[in-house]
Amino acid sequence: MSFLETMHNYALNFIQKLFFSGLLIFTILACKSDSSENYNQENTGQSEQSKNLEETLQTDTISVTSLSKASEEVTREWMSYIALNSEIERMDNYSLQDLVNNSETILKVTDSLQQTVPKKINTNALQARIRTLYTHARLLEENAKRNKPNPDQLKELGTKLKLDFNNFNIQINEVFIQQEDSIQTRNRL
DSSP states (O other), rough: OOOOHHHHHHHHHHHHHHHHHHHHHHHHHHHHHHHHHHHHHHHHHHHHHHHHSSBBBTTTTTTOOOOHHHHHHHHHTTTHHHHHHHHHHGGGHHHHHHHHHHHHHHHHHHHHHHHHOOOGGHHHHHHHHHHHHHHHHHHHHHHSSSSSSSSSHHHHHHHHHHHHHHHHHHHHHHHHHHHHHHHHHHOOO
């Protein structure tokens, strides 16, 4: 082998090593860049999710029907009703994150509500209102347990719970209206 051939082989060998080293460095830098972009995208998604959950629920425009005196007397000792009423009143100041944090409590209270209805007002219509409250509380809790709760669904379910509670109060009042009507009808006969 001549000197020229030896130098030519060294040069080719050097160029190959240089080429593969450059390719390796380029690949490493490209992978690192991709992982940084993915990390930034994930953090942006998480911070955007956090911002969405900081929004206020805005249920303060929905008014809840007051209970009649007869209804108040029955609900005064009903702990599940008192607890749910308290949660519904506090919803006016809730952020979506607060709603997520309290979703399990709301579900437990609505479940307890089903089990503890005073006999004096336990009607099929009232049970139907409680089932609606429980269903929406269950959906809220399921959404809240997700890795990324859906803010639009949270708003919708929070609003529905307040409306359901309003309808529940109306139904409690109607139990006593129906009882008064039935007493008046009997007195006329």
